[in-house]
Amino acid sequence: MRPTVDPPRLEFRPAKQHTLFRAFAQCRGNLERDSTIMAPALTSFRQNMASFTAEISGFVSRALFLGRLTDPSRNRGTAEAVKLDGSHTRYDLLQDSGRAVMRHCEGNGKRGFGLNGIQGASAVRLRSSWAIGALIFAVNLLNAQIVADTTGIPAVQAVRIANSIRIDGALDEEVWRRALILDRFVQREPNEGQRSSERTEVRVLYDEHNLYIGFRCWDSEPGRIVANEMRRDIDLLNNDCVEIYLDTFHDHRSAFFFSTNPLGAQRDGIIAANVSDEEQNWDWNGVWDNASVVDSAGWTAEIAIPFQTLRFHDARDLTWGVNFARFVPRKREEVYWSPIAREFGWWGKFRIDAYGHLTGLQGLKQPGDLELKPFVLSGVQRDFEAGRPYERQLGIGMDAKYHLTPNLTADISVNTDFAQVEADQEQTNLTRFELFFPEKRDFFLEGAAIFRFGERFFNPLTSASVLFFSRRIGLSEDNTLIPLLGGIKITGKEGSYSVGLLNMTADRTSYTNDDDELVIVPRTNFSVVRLRKDVFGNSTIGLIGLDKSSLDDGAYNRNIGFDATLYLNPNTQVNGFLAKTFSPDTRGEDAAGYVDLYYNDDFWTLLASHNTIQDNFNPEMGFFPRTGIRRTQVNFGISPRPRFLDLRQVALFDDFSYITNQKNELEARYNYVGWYALFQDGSYWLVLLNSNYENLDEEFEIHDDVNIQPGAYRFTNVYSEYQTDKSRPLSGLLRLRHGNFYDGSLRGYGIGANMKLGARFTLNLQYERNDVKLSAGEFSTNIVATRLLYTFSPRLFAKAYVQWNSDDQAITANFLVNFIHTPGSDLFLVYNEEIGTSARSLRTNNRTILLKFNYLFHL
Numbered sequence: 001m002r003p004t005v006d007p008p009r010l011e012f013r014p015a016k017q018h019t020l021f022r023a024f025a026q027c028r029g030n031l032e033r034d035s036t037i038m039a040p041a042l043t044s045f046r047q048n049m050a051s052f053t054a055e056i057s058g059f060v061s062r063a064l065f066l067g068r069l070t071d072p073s074r075n076r077g078t079a080e081a082v083k084l085d086g087s088h089t090r091y092d093l094l095q096d097s098g099r100a101v102m103r104h105c106e107g108n109g110k111r112g113f114g115l116n117g118i119q120g121a122s123a124v125r126l127r128s129s130w131a132i133g134a135l136i137f138a139v140n141l142l143n144a145q146i147v148a149d150t151t152g153i154p155a156v157q158a159v160r161i162a163n164s165i166r167i168d169g170a171l172d173e174e175v176w177r178r179a180l181i182l183d184r185f186v187q188r189e190p191n192e193g194q195r196s197s198e199r200t201e202v203r204v205l206y207d208e209h210n211l212y213i214g215f216r217c218w219d220s221e222p223g224r225i226v227a228n229e230m231r232r233d234i235d236l237l238n239n240d241c242v243e244i245y246l247d248t249f250h251d252h253r254s255a256f257f258f259s260t261n262p263l264g265a266q267r268d269g270i271i272a273a274n275v276s277d278e279e280q281n282w283d284w285n286g287v288w289d290n291a292s293v294v295d296s297a298g299w300t301a302e303i304a305i306p307f308q309t310l311r312f313h314d315a316r317d318l319t320w321g322v323n324f325a326r327f328v329p330r331k332r333e334e335v336y337w338s339p340i341a342r343e344f345g346w347w348g349k350f351r352i353d354a355y356g357h358l359t360g361l362q363g364l365k366q367p368g369d370l371e372l373k374p375f376v377l378s379g380v381q382r383d384f385e386a387g388r389p390y391e392r393q394l395g396i397g398m399d400a401k402y403h404l405t406p407n408l409t410a411d412i413s414v415n416t417d418f419a420q421v422e423a424d425q426e427q428t429n430l431t432r433f434e435l436f437f438p439e440k441r442d443f444f445l446e447g448a449a450i451f452r453f454g455e456r457f458f459n460p461l462t463s464a465s466v467l468f469f470s471r472r473i474g475l476s477e478d479n480t481l482i483p484l485l486g487g488i489k490i491t492g493k494e495g496s497y498s499v500g501l502l503n504m505t506a507d508r509t510s511y512t513n514d515d516d517e518l519v520i521v522p523r524t525n526f527s528v529v530r531l532r533k534d535v536f537g538n539s540t541i542g543l544i545g546l547d548k549s550s551l552d553d554g555a556y557n558r559n560i561g562f563d564a565t566l567y568l569n570p571n572t573q574v575n576g577f578l579a580k581t582f583s584p585d586t587r588g589e590d591a592a593g594y595v596d597l598y599y600n601d602d603f604w605t606l607l608a609s610h611n612t613i614q615d616n617f618n619p620e621m622g623f624f625p626r627t628g629i630r631r632t633q634v635n636f637g638i639s640p641r642p643r644f645l646d647l648r649q650v651a652l653f654d655d656f657s658y659i660t661n662q663k664n665e666l667e668a669r670y671n672y673v674g675w676y677a678l679f680q681d682g683s684y685w686l687v688l689l690n691s692n693y694e695n696l697d698e699e700f701e702i703h704d705d706v707n708i709q710p711g712a713y714r715f716t717n718v719y720s721e722y723q724t725d726k727s728r729p730l731s732g733l734l735r736l737r738h739g740n741f742y743d744g745s746l747r748g749y750g751i752g753a754n755m756k757l758g759a760r761f762t763l764n765l766q767y768e769r770n771d772v773k774l775s776a777g778e779f780s781t782n783i784v785a786t787r788l789l790y791t792f793s794p795r796l797f798a799k800a801y802v803q804w805n806s807d808d809q810a811i812t813a814n815f816l817v818n819f820i821h822t823p824g825s826d827l828f829l830v831y832n833e834e835i836g837t838s839a840r841s842l843r844t845n846n847r848t849i850l851l852k853f854n855y856l857f858h859l
Contacts, residue, residue: 236327312406484504589615
């Protein structure tokens with residue numbers, strides 16, 4: 001259910017219609033001159049009437065309504081409005097869903113009356129025979145109105161202006177006063193359904209080229225505003241920040257996302273309905289302008305979003321879905337203009353069908369269809385291990401974006417380059433399966449949601465299996481870069497069909513791996529075709545096809561699949577897929593299937609799933625670390641909100657997995673029992689009790705010269721993690737792991753510290769260690785990571801990322817300077833170095849220095 005926050009519906013109707021009451025109205029004094037009479041009433045009107053429907057006939061300017069009942073027993077009377085020109089017009093006031101409590105206002109020796117509060121009620125009740133009130137409707141002053149349909153979802157009409165606005169964060173232009181103030185924000189956290197504790201005002205304007213949104217974030221303690229992030233695309237939820245959601249196709253399926261904080265940082269993305277934060281496309285980078293100002297009353301944000309950045313239907317009069325949000329980290333307060341109920345679950349803010357409506361957008365022109373971003377790259381590279389001299393690197397290339405339709409986009413890349421991409425975070429592998437590393441390259445990240453095919457939900461200590469894993473393109477199995485000649489990607493939606501096409505060619509190359517073996521990689525073409533259809537509201541069914549073909553020797557690997565996501569109700573869904581692979585050297589036993597039932601709300605979580613992956617299932621473009629299995633998983637949890645120990649919410653859960661081979665012989669059994677305690681200040685404490693059973697049919701090397709022998713192993717260990725409030729200048733993380741491990745023991749710990757020195761400098765330190773004792777031997781692993789970030793402005797930052805992994809016996813250093821010289825265009829300076837630590841002295845293995853410049857053209 002939505003929170004009970006829907007305001008009443010007020011209508012003005014002709015006097016001949018029957019109403020609940022009639023009142024005699026009259027107006028004394030010149031309201032045009034006497035602004036002090038209007039101001040209190042208008043302010044109160046805006047504060048308390050966040051949603052109403054007004055139908056007005058016969059007057060075109062301001063008027064003050066004053067009334068009393070002539071027949072109290074029947075709640076009836078006569079109503080009359082006095083307009084500014086002195087004429088009188090008769091009206092009936094129908095108040096069919098609310099109760100009004102009125103406040104007396106004074107000003108300049110004259111009397112006026114303002115609305116003090118309106119709360120939902122089933123009928124009108126008047127406290128006395130006099131129903132004293134004031135409803136001020138400023139058509140010429142506001143040129144916008146808030147309206148609501150009978151569902152209670154709010155809507156706002158944008159105001160069109162003739163000239164553009166200078167974006168400086170001040171909101172001091174006269175045109176901002178023409179926009180109606182949206183200020184009825186409702187809490188989702190910590191007190192669901194209550195009004196926001198800090199007043200927030202939003203105004204919406206537009207002109208021929210831009211949508212303008214202004215935020216006034218009042219703050220009772222402006223000295224405690226948290227603002228310490230300026231870098232683009234950084235997560236801002238640990239800062240004071242505001243968010244904008246725009247469902248420009250109004251199909252409740254996807255929305256553009258924009259966010260900023262008091263320092264003017266930018267974060268944007270394209271979100272999909274009803275999926276988790278990790279599945280959203282946060283790597284989309286739109287071109288938009290913004291500025292923020294902090295003052296003695298709080299802070300303001302002024303945002304201009306070019307229509308060229310957005311995509312929308314061709315229509316004379318558009319209606320978009322919209323929502324606005326504000327976060328106050330010191331209170332852990334999360335408020336929305338269109339309320340988001342807790343019962344929507346953890347990711348309720350992605351319930352796009354719960355957003356409000358933005359109306360009044362008329363005469364918008366579709367943006368240009370073509371964007372070109374050429375780049376030039378120059379630098380040097382040296383392989384010290386091979387004894388080679390410095391090699392000059394010089395390259396040019398092009399990234400292009402062509403809008404085939406308003407919602408279907410083709411991305412083209414020539415001489416694809418990812419020099420600016422940050423290095424992977426080091427991991428320790430204490431399993432016999434491949435580790436998962438996330439994709440970081442922009443070309444593959446943008447629009448990635450359409451290509452997702454695989455498990456929707458999985459154990460928190462494992463990785464989901466997916467049929468398409470884009471890191472298989474341009475990266476070898478040991479993460480060596482393979483040059484990409486270029487490719488094309490088409491993503492978008494036409495009607496109820498979502499479409500994804502990808503074709504990329506990797507060049508032939510060779511390299512020496514960690515075992516000093518020469519690896520020859522043939523020129524290879526990668527293709528993906530994805531089609532998904534909307535059915536039954538938010539449900540979907542889809543198809544996918546993948547092809548990996550060598551252009552040198554004719555080898556291939558192909559996959560096909562069918563999947564579906566069916567919503568039984570807003571909190572319950574069924575997901576599943578069937579897939580099959582084709583390779584020249586395998587026939588039969590090459591299919592996989594998966595199905596789950598998932599329920600989630602603010603209190604309950606239930607997941608039941610089963611998948612089977614046959615022995616010869618071989619998706620070379622996917623990520624399936626384990627094949628030849630059948631797995632059944634059940635996860636059950638509750639998340640109460642206790643009122644003690646400063647707790648906000650506690651999740652208690654049990655996750656059980658049972659894995660067999662294709663002959664139904666038990667291979668593994670995992671049971672994770674634990675709790676996740678979220679405190680009011682944003683800190684959390686996670687505890688897991690892990691009970692494991694492993695039946696190994698062959699030995700595996702867990703570390704150099706340490707092999708675990710075949711056999712059955714039962715072992716139990718405990719994992720605990722505590723994270724302090726990330727919004728503070730100094731925050732910390734502590735991880736502990738202790739217990740049995742196969743036929744021995746495992747003791748591990750990790751510590752982390754994040755220091756924010758003002759708004760510009762951030763230092764992050766992490767250390768992780770595992771001590772393993774087994775019958776076959778003992779070993780320790782160590783990972784040290786240091787990340788430094790200095791932000792000169794939202795458009796210029798420098799960062800360094802230095803890591804040491806004792807398993808790899810190497811220090812990797814990645815330095816990057818990024819200057820956004822114009823919106824959408826960058827200058828990168830990159831310095832990468834790897835230093836070997838196996839010898840008694842440090843030795844440089846390789847070094848790269850690059851300068852890359854690109855520029856975005858809109859045609």
